[in-house]
Amino acid sequence: MIEQNVTDETEGKDPLIFGRILDGKGGARPIRREDVDAWEPEAPGELLWLHLRRHAPEVKPWLVDYLGVPQATSELLVSDSTRPRALREGDALVATLRGINFNPSAQPEDMISLQLWCDGKRLITLRKLPMQTPRDVIALLDQGVGPVDAGNAIAQIVEQLVVRMNQSMVDMNDKIDELEEADLEGDAEELLHRISSIRRNCLSLQRHMAPQHEALLQINRDAPEWFEDHDRREVLESIARLRRYLDDIDISKESALVLQDELRARSLASSEHATYMLTIVAGIFLPLGFITGLMGINVGGMPGVDAGNGFWIVTGLCAAILSLQLFLFWKWKWL
Structure with a gap:
C-alpha cells in the first residue's frame, strides 16, 4: 500500500x-x-x-x-x-x-x-x-x-x-x-x-x-x-x-x-463609582479636617481653651457640620 x-x-x-x-x-x-x-x-x-x-x-x-x-x-x-x-x-x-x-x-x-x-x-x-x-x-x-x-x-x-x-x-x-x-x-x-x-x-x-x-x-x-x-x-x-x-x-x-x-x-462604571465614593468621603472630611486642624494649633488665646470645654465645642461643631453635609448630599442626591 x-x-x-x-x-x-x-x-x-x-x-x-x-x-x-x-x-x-x-x-x-x-x-x-x-x-x-x-x-x-x-x-x-x-x-x-x-x-x-x-x-x-x-x-x-x-x-x-x-x-x-x-x-x-x-x-x-x-x-x-x-x-x-x-x-x-x-x-x-x-x-x-x-x-x-x-x-x-x-x-x-x-x-x-x-x-x-x-x-x-x-x-x-x-x-x-x-x-x-x-x-x-x-x-x-x-x-x-x-x-x-x-x-x-x-x-x-x-x-x-x-x-x-x-x-x-x-x-x-x-x-x-x-x-x-x-x-x-x-x-x-x-x-x-x-x-x-x-x-x-x-x-x-x-x-x-x-x-x-x-x-x-x-x-x-x-x-x-x-x-x-x-x-x-x-x-x-x-x-x-x-x-x-x-x-x-x-x-x-x-x-x-x-x-x-x-x-x-462595567469596569469603567465600577472604577467611576469607587472614585465617586472617595470624592464623597473626601468632601465630608475636608471641612472637618480643616476645623480640627485650625482648632488644634498651639497658639495662646484660642477660643474655649480657658473655659476647659473647647474639646466639646469643637466636637459639637464637627457634628453639626457633618449633619449639614449629609443633609445637603442627600437633598442633592449625591448619596
Missing part, C-alpha cells in the same frame, strides 16, 4: 504521500511510485491522483520532467505563497486552497494550504503539513463511494475542506455563548483576554476564508470543459456553505465586540 503513516525520519524526503488510480466508478487502486511516470489509462474514465509533499526536494523536478507540469506552474505549486486563488491554464486547473489545521498544538486559525493541479486525466495535490481532507476522500474511494472523475474529485476535496471549517465555527460560537452566560463580574483581565483571543481567531479565519470564497467562485466560472455541470453545482453548494461560515464569523466578531464593550463599560 502506498498510503501509510509517515514518521519524522521519512517526512520531507519522499515526495509521494499516496497515489491512487480512480476507476471512474467510485473506487480506486494504489499505484507505486516507480509506476507513476509511465502511467497510461487502462480503461476509459481512469484518473491518476498523486498527493505530494510540497517541501520535498524532488517535487519540483518530478513535476516538470516526468509529470509534464509547466515550469511556471510548478513554481506556483511549490511556492510558500499560499493565499487562496484559482486560475485556468489551458485545459488545466490550478488552485491554492486552505483548510483548518487540526494538527496537535496548532490553532484552528493556523490554516494549512493545499495546492492542486489537474488536466482532467491527472490530479496532483500538494501540502506541507499533514491534513485530513485528502485522506477523507481516499477513505470514500476505498469504500467504493468516492469521486468518479476529475471534476468530482476536486468538488469533493473542496467540500471536505469547507465542511471541516464547521467545527471551528461551532467551537468559537460555544466559547462566545459560554462568555455570554458567564458572570462578567469575574476577573476582567482574563475575560478581556479570552474575548480578544476570539476576535483574533475570527479575523484570522476571515483573512483566509474570504479569498478562498473568491477562489471557489473562480473555479466555478472558469473551470475547463472536463469540469461537468454537476461538479459545478457541488462547488456552488460549498461556496454557499462557506458564505454562511463567513456570515457566522461576522456575527461572532460582533458578539465578541459587544461582550468586550459591556465588560469595559
Whole structure:
C-alpha cells in the first residue's frame, strides 16, 4: 500500500504521500511510485491522483520532467505563497486552497494550504503539513463511494475542506455563548483576554476564508470543459456553505465586540463609582479636617481653651457640620 503513516525520519524526503488510480466508478487502486511516470489509462474514465509533499526536494523536478507540469506552474505549486486563488491554464486547473489545521498544538486559525493541479486525466495535490481532507476522500474511494472523475474529485476535496471549517465555527460560537452566560463580574483581565483571543481567531479565519470564497467562485466560472455541470453545482453548494461560515464569523466578531464593550463599560462604571465614593468621603472630611486642624494649633488665646470645654465645642461643631453635609448630599442626591 502506498498510503501509510509517515514518521519524522521519512517526512520531507519522499515526495509521494499516496497515489491512487480512480476507476471512474467510485473506487480506486494504489499505484507505486516507480509506476507513476509511465502511467497510461487502462480503461476509459481512469484518473491518476498523486498527493505530494510540497517541501520535498524532488517535487519540483518530478513535476516538470516526468509529470509534464509547466515550469511556471510548478513554481506556483511549490511556492510558500499560499493565499487562496484559482486560475485556468489551458485545459488545466490550478488552485491554492486552505483548510483548518487540526494538527496537535496548532490553532484552528493556523490554516494549512493545499495546492492542486489537474488536466482532467491527472490530479496532483500538494501540502506541507499533514491534513485530513485528502485522506477523507481516499477513505470514500476505498469504500467504493468516492469521486468518479476529475471534476468530482476536486468538488469533493473542496467540500471536505469547507465542511471541516464547521467545527471551528461551532467551537468559537460555544466559547462566545459560554462568555455570554458567564458572570462578567469575574476577573476582567482574563475575560478581556479570552474575548480578544476570539476576535483574533475570527479575523484570522476571515483573512483566509474570504479569498478562498473568491477562489471557489473562480473555479466555478472558469473551470475547463472536463469540469461537468454537476461538479459545478457541488462547488456552488460549498461556496454557499462557506458564505454562511463567513456570515457566522461576522456575527461572532460582533458578539465578541459587544461582550468586550459591556465588560469595559462595567469596569469603567465600577472604577467611576469607587472614585465617586472617595470624592464623597473626601468632601465630608475636608471641612472637618480643616476645623480640627485650625482648632488644634498651639497658639495662646484660642477660643474655649480657658473655659476647659473647647474639646466639646469643637466636637459639637464637627457634628453639626457633618449633619449639614449629609443633609445637603442627600437633598442633592449625591448619596
